[in-house]
Amino acid sequence: MRKIIIAGNWKMHKTQRESLEFLQDFLPHLEETPEGREAVLCVPFTTLNVMSKNLHGSRVKLGAQNIHWEEQGAFTGEVSGEMLTEIGLNYVIVGHSERRQFFGETDETVNKRLLAAQRHGLIPILCVGESKAQRDAGETEQVIFGQLKKGLVDVDQSNLVIAYEPIWAIGTGDTCEASEANRVIGLIRSQLTNKDVTIQYGGSVKPDNVDEIMAQSEIDGALVGGASLTADSFARLVNYQ
Numbered sequence: 419m420r421k422i423i424i425a426g427n428w429k430m431h432k433t434q435r436e437s438l439e440f441l442q443d444f445l446p447h448l449e450e451t452p453e454g455r456e457a458v459l460c461v462p463f464t465t466l467n468v469m470s471k472n473l474h475g476s477r478v479k480l481g482a483q484n485i486h487w488e489e490q491g492a493f494t495g496e497v498s499g500e501m502l503t504e505i506g507l508n509y510v511i512v513g514h515s516e517r518r519q520f521f522g523e524t525d526e527t528v529n530k531r532l533l534a535a536q537r538h539g540l541i542p543i544l545c546v547g548e549s550k551a552q553r554d555a556g557e558t559e560q561v562i563f564g565q566l567k568k569g570l571v572d573v574d575q576s577n578l579v580i581a582y583e584p585i586w587a588i589g590t591g592d593t594c595e596a597s598e599a600n601r602v603i604g605l606i607r608s609q610l611t612n613k614d615v616t617i618q619y620g621g622s623v624k625p626d627n628v629d630e631i632m633a634q635s636e637i638d639g640a641l642v643g644g645a646s647l648t649a650d651s652f653a654r655l656v657n658y659q
C-alpha cells in the first residue's frame with residue numbers, strides 16, 4: 419500500500435510568530451482529514467524547534483528543507499543530521515530544483531544528502547524534474563532518469579519519498595496537466611526497485627486543481643509551495659476529495 423502524503427514546503431517563509439499563527443488556524447482542520455493521509459510541513463531551520471514543540475501530539479509530521487552529509491565540521495551555513503534529529507523531525511527535502519539551480523546542488527551531493535538523511539533515520543523527499551528547455555527539447559525522461567540513477571545510488575527505497583516537480587510549473591501557476599504528471603510519475607516508478615515508494619507531484623498545486631491531481635492513479639501526494647502558506651488553503655489540500 420502506498421502512503422498518501424501532502425507536504426508543504428514553506429521555502430524561505432514565516433517567522434516563528436507567523437508559524438504559530440498558521441498552526442492555530444490549521445490544526446483544527448485536521449479533524450476532517452481522512453485516516454491514513456499524512457500532512458507534513460517542511461519549514462525553515464529557524465522555526466523547526468518551535469514547530470516541533472507545537473506539533474507534538476498532532477497528526478502533522480515535521481520536515482526540514484536540507485541536510486548536510488558530514489557529521490560536523492567547517493561547513494558554514496550547513497546543518498547536520500544529528501542537529502535535525504535532536505529537534506524531532508521525520509522528513510527532509512533533498513535536491514529541490516531551487517537548491518540545484520541557485521546553490522550548486524548536483525546529483526552527487528543529492529546522493530550524499532539522501533544517504534545522510536537515512537543514516538539519521540529521516541525520510542528524504544527527493545525532488546526531480548525537468549526545465550522548460552529540457553521538456554521542449556524532448557529530454558524530460560532522460561533528465562529525470564539521470565537524476566534518479568545518480569541520486570539513488572545505495573539509497574534504501576523502503577525509506578524514501580520522491581516528488582516530481584517540473585521546474586516550469588513551480589511558482590508559475592502553470593500546472594502540469596494531471597494526466598501528464600501521472601504519466602511521468604509512472605515512468606519514475608518504472609525505474610524503482612520498490613514500486614510502493616510514495617511519489618508526489620509538485621508545481622502550482624492549488625485548492626482548485628488538487629482533486630484532479632490526486633485522482634490520478636500514480637500520484638500519491640503533493641509537495642506544495644505557495645498554497646501551503648495559508649492555513650485555509652493548505653487545509654483544503656490536505657482534505658482533498
Ligand code: G3P
Pocket residue numbers: 427514583587588589590591620621622623641642643644645
Ligand atoms: O516544493 C514545492 C514547490 O517547489 C512547488 O511550489 O509554489 O508551485 O506550489 P509551488
